[in-house]
Amino acid sequence: MTGAQTAAQAMVAATARLRAAGVDDPARDARLLLAHAARIEASRVTLIAPEELSPDIAERYDQLISLRAIRVPVSHLLGERAFYGRRFRVSRDVLDPRPETEALIEAALSEPFDHVLDLGVGSGCILITLLAERISASGIGVDLSEAACLQASANAVQHEVQGRVEIRASDWFASVDGLFDLIVANPPYISLTEMDELSPEVREHEPRLALTDENDGLDAYRRIAADAPDFLTPGGRILVEIGPTQAADVSALFDATGLSDIRVIPDLDGRDRVVGARMPG
Template identity: 85%
Template sequence: MTGGQTAAQAMVAATARLRAAGVADPARDARVLLAHAARIEASRVTLITPEELLPDIAERYEQLISLRAIRVPVSHLLGEREFYGRRFKVSRDVLDPRPETETLIEAALSEPFDYVLDLGVGSGCILITLLAERTSASGIGVDLSEAACLQASANAVQHDVQNRIEIKQSDWFGNIEAKFDLIVSNPPYISLPEMDTLAPEVRDHEPRMALTDEGDGLGAYRRIAAAAPDFLLPHGRLLVEIGPEQGQSVASLFDAAGLTDVRIIPDLDGRDRVVFARMPS
């Protein structure tokens, strides 16, 4: 990407560079990053493709493509990620919001709730989305990471739910005293052997403690199953995201904890994605 290139030429060169680096969708990333470098909406990139790139835009684009080529996630380069129709600020301190997590959102919104606890709040995308969709509800989000708590707090302000949310640093239920009619979590569920199979964008750039329990991937569910009944109101719901092979194992943990109505909910691709359970009345 040398001086004098048009935007179209720069995008072609960037796409080839990203493809050679093993990026999954190089043309899309080249386009999105050009829009970011030019400080325009991605939908307007076509309008500038015939034009020669200004030196400052070309320099920014070069930096962005260089970072993407070493597999820094696009969301980290943009500083945000869309989730359930809203944009959330993200960084390497929090797990990237993912489309499959919207399955948990839909399940949570399928019944009324007033007071929700999010275990491992991360960016805040789950809890903030739930509160934004249910304007009469309030909630608490906890995370062991102080940096994640700060990120979630910032996103709460951005989406104007800060008056109905409390973000606390806590090791799961450690600093929680209240009871809730809804508990949600997307805990670390990647097993230690699986970590080496992850894409570099995930393995090398997302917080390890949000990805794996350094064991069989079920450690967090054991802790949640053991403690959740003490923090759920009668008839309250527990919803957790899972890896696609963990449904039966997590369902069995919830059954053994005395929870009822335990069931596995698939995502849009038909893979097991959420385990649901209810506190007996």
């Protein structure tokens, strides 16, 4: 991308580079990254399409496209990802917020709650969204990763819920006290044998700790199911995101620890996505 190019020409060239690199939606990514390089909203890219790119924008764009071509995720290049109508700061220290997780948000918001615990808080997208939607609620988010705790804390400030949230480092429930009427989690559920099937964007650029238990993908659910009853109020709910083949196994784990009202909730694509259960009253 050298010499004077219009924005449109630069996007065409960038799209070709990304397509050759095996990127799924090269035209979309080329557009988003041009907007980022030019520091404009993506909706305004069409307006600058006939204009020549300044050397500094062209250089920034070239660097971004080069990184995307080696499969660095767009969200990491932009530094943020949209989730449930809000934008969350992300990095390679946390799992990218994903649209499928919005099924967990919808399930959580279907009933009232006052005090929520998010196990494996990551970017904070689940906990912060729930607190932003329920302004009377408070919550605790825990994560084994100190870097994730810092990212979640920053997002809490950005979305102005920091006065109602506490983020702390903890190995699941180890540093948690008190009772909650809602526990949520999106734990590492990819089995070790499935890791090689992931896209390079996920496998090489997202934290392995948040992706896999290095086993069968169920270790986190075993620990969560074993301890959750000690931290739920009578009638309190637990909602966990799952892989699409894990509904029966996770439901059985919850049933074995005395939780009731177990149900499986699909995502918008119809795949099993969330298992919910309740502490008997």
